[in-house]
Amino acid sequence: xxxxxxxxxxxxxxxxxxxxxxxxxxxxxxxxxxxxxxxxxxxxxxxxxxxxxxxxxxxxxxxxxxxxxxxxxxxxxxxxxxxxxxxxxxxxxxxxxxxxxxx
Numbered sequence: 088x089x090x091x092x093x094x095x096x097x098x099x100x101x102x103x104x105x106x107x108x109x110x111x112x113x114x115x116x117x118x119x120x121x122x123x124x125x126x127x128x129x130x131x132x133x134x135x136x137x138x139x140x141x142x143x144x145x146x147x148x149x150x151x152x153x154x155x156x157x158x159x160x161x162x163x164x165x166x167x168x169x170x171x172x173x174x175x176x177x178x179x180x181x182x183x184x185x186x187x188x189x190x
Contacts, residue, residue: 092154095131102128123167132156 093101135155165176 092133092136093156095133098133098156098160099128127160127163132159135159 133156139155161176161180165171165173168176168179170176170179
């Protein structure tokens with residue numbers, strides 16, 4: 088089963104919509120955060136699925152797979168936040184509105 092792959096423009100719309108609806112709309116990023124967020128805004132990761140497509144099973148067994156671009160975005164954000172444990176990262180995403188950037 089293949090994941091639903093979102094285009095980069097759909098990702099940008101998703102971010103804008105969720106920022107408007109969340110408490111992140113009052114977030115005042117630092118200069119270094121702005122630079123990092125600009126890189127995320129212009130970097131189109133939507134074609135990453137074509138690189139990993141062969142690793143996805145064509146059967147419908149198991150859980151629904153995640154879009155590889157979203158996984159990569161989350162991983163890059165995790166490194167930028169200097170969280171080096173995937174378990175801690177997942178826990179923080181479940182507890183904070185930051186999940187809007189990766190869902």
